Amino acid sequence: MSTEVRVGSLFNFPDGELTGVAVGRHRLIVEHKENEVHIARNRCPHLGFSLTRGPGGLRYQDGVVQCPWHNSRFDVSTGENLDWVTGFAGRQMPSWSRSLIGLGRRPRGLDTLSATVRDGDVYVIID
Ligand code: FES
Numbered sequence: 001m002s003t004e005v006r007v008g009s010l011f012n013f014p015d016g017e018l019t020g021v022a023v024g025r026h027r028l029i030v031e032h033k034e035n036e037v038h039i040a041r042n043r044c045p046h047l048g049f050s051l052t053r054g055p056g057g058l059r060y061q062d063g064v065v066q067c068p069w070h071n072s073r074f075d076v077s078t079g080e081n082l083d084w085v086t087g088f089a090g091r092q093m094p095s096w097s098r099s100l101i102g103l104g105r106r107p108r109g110l111d112t113l114s115a116t117v118r119d120g121d122v123y124v125i126i127d
Contacts, residue, residue: 023124070088084107
């Protein structure tokens with residue numbers, strides 16, 4: 001069953017930034033970009049690690065988040081995978097080693113969620 005949950009005030013999500021939040025037991029990323037808000041689960045589809053905490057630190061620019069673990073990149077608004085397992089902690093690795101780091105996982109996109117802004121508050125639909 002889907003439930004609409006308040007994530008927080010839009011004021012807490014500065015324009016042009018990506019923020020990690022916990023809503024109950026759900027870990028999410030919230031992107032506020034050019035008057036739009038996008039939300040996805042804070043879970044890299046490669047190994048399920050956090051997209052906002054890890055050895056490479058939070059890396060977000062122009063609507064794209066890079067996983068701090070093995071550098072996979074995702075368009076936050078659509079969830080599309082743009083690059084899959086290219087290294088470790090922001091450093092590039094030789095292409096021959098990428099399949100080892102990939103551990104046989106095939107490229108997948110982010111798990112995006114429906115977000116709305118109403119009366120200055122951000123809401124998300126969670127299954
Ligand atoms: S956990 Fe994100 S790319 Fe490996």
